[in-house]
Amino acid sequence: MLGDPIEYRSGNLSVNGNTNGLVLESKSNKEIKCIWSKRILYYSPFRIIFKWKFDWSKLKNERVDKLTGYITLISVDNAFTAKKMNVELTENNQEFTNEFGYDFSPYDTVYYEYSLTPHYTSKKPSYEEMFLPSDQNDVILVVDGKKLHVSKAFLSYHSEFFRALFSSNFKEGQMDEIPIGDVSYEDFALLLSSFYPNPVLPTDRTVEKLLEMGRRFLVSSVIKVAEHHLLKMSKINNEKMLWMADEYGMPKLLKKCIRGLDTLAKAKQMKQSEKCVHLSDKTKLKVFDRLMDFI
Incomplete structure (x- = not known):
């Protein structure tokens, strides 16, 4: 089963010799941590190696066995065409490295974006x-x-x-x-x-x-x-999820589901659904109050 893509945009960072071999950025986004580093090769032609090291141990505990998607490296000043690289991360492969050549300059300012989709094991x-x-x-x-x-x-x-x-x-x-x-x-x-x-x-x-x-x-x-x-x-629909939140006493989920009734049509549909009949009076009142927000 595939989860929703997890997306991230880094800060803008200068490609210069002062950061050679050092970490450019270390950031956590949702349940993925990425350490971005680089190494410059000064001999002609100029080359630079970028490395992205991912830590997604929390997702592994949630039965995710791999992440697939892409990393895109982008020049702030459009000094080069954006470079989109396909990525597959597994238990035994949690890093992605790529070498870039002559179209890079030590004075470029760049950032990267990633979009990674979790794959949940069905085992x-x-x-x-x-x-x-x-x-x-x-x-x-x-x-x-x-x-x-x-x-x-x-x-x-x-x-x-x-x-x-x-x-x-x-x-x-x-x-x-x-x-x-x-x-x-x-x-x-x-x-x-x-x-x-x-x-x-x-x-x-x-x-x-x-x-x-x-x-x-x-x-x-x-x-x-x-x-x-x-x-x-x-991926369960909001209507059924709201019923489960009410039936089994999950207040955080209930709050999210009520908030998910973000249009008049959705609020009306929930109020008229079969599941609404089985909700507690307290939750029915919450649905009604949400409906009144749009009237």
């Missing part, structure tokens, strides 16, 4: 590998006939449901294997994988089910990771 996590036996696990949950080896302490920390289940007040707290009913293995493993060591982040395909499971099993951290995904990366 499905292996739940079987995630919940194998280990020294840290001390209980087995049985779901759909499949066994998940987990830690009581870890699940209890993240979930009030499991904290109660594993307590001495319930017979399950004394069992080595505990059945979990009325839930599919895939849905339950999805929930656990969202906060287990090396957590799997939500996608548009999984986020609604994850919110549903988080509420059922009282895992509050699910709300935070789901809201972050919906705020930053989701």
Whole structure:
């Protein structure tokens, strides 16, 4: 799945000998940091090497496995034609270097722009590998006939449901294997994988089910990771997103969705939609107030 392009324009910088081999600029833009540096080769003909080094570790944690797009180098004084260079950044290739020749002058002032599109991995996590036996696990949950080896302490920390289940007040707290009913293995493993060591982040395909499971099993951290995904990366339409924000209590997302009703037509469409019927009275009032802003 492709995300929205992330775009950036640098400041204007002079190409001169005083900065040879030094960093020209180091800036963070959204979740990408870029260090721009250069090296001048003075022997004839004059040449200059520009290097862009990218740090996008935050995006990697959000299941982005590569960035593609372009960098454009531009002369402020139109001393040369803008140079557009295709870029592909991966885990093993996080730098881009290019050498420029005779049409450059040591006295030029330049800037660069980039447009990079995140590629989200569609690789499905292996739940079987995630919940194998280990020294840290001390209980087995049985779901759909499949066994998940987990830690009581870890699940209890993240979930009030499991904290109660594993307590001495319930017979399950004394069992080595505990059945979990009325839930599919895939849905339950999805929930656990969202906060287990090396957590799997939500996608548009999984986020609604994850919110549903988080509420059922009282895992509050699910709300935070789901809201972050919906705020930053989701392609889900505003109408459905507003409903999820209201249904599962995500105030930042709700504010963004209300703000997204930025025309009279959008506000009317939301008020007349099927989803609006299921909104809380408080949120219906927010939609109505937004509608009145345009009247």
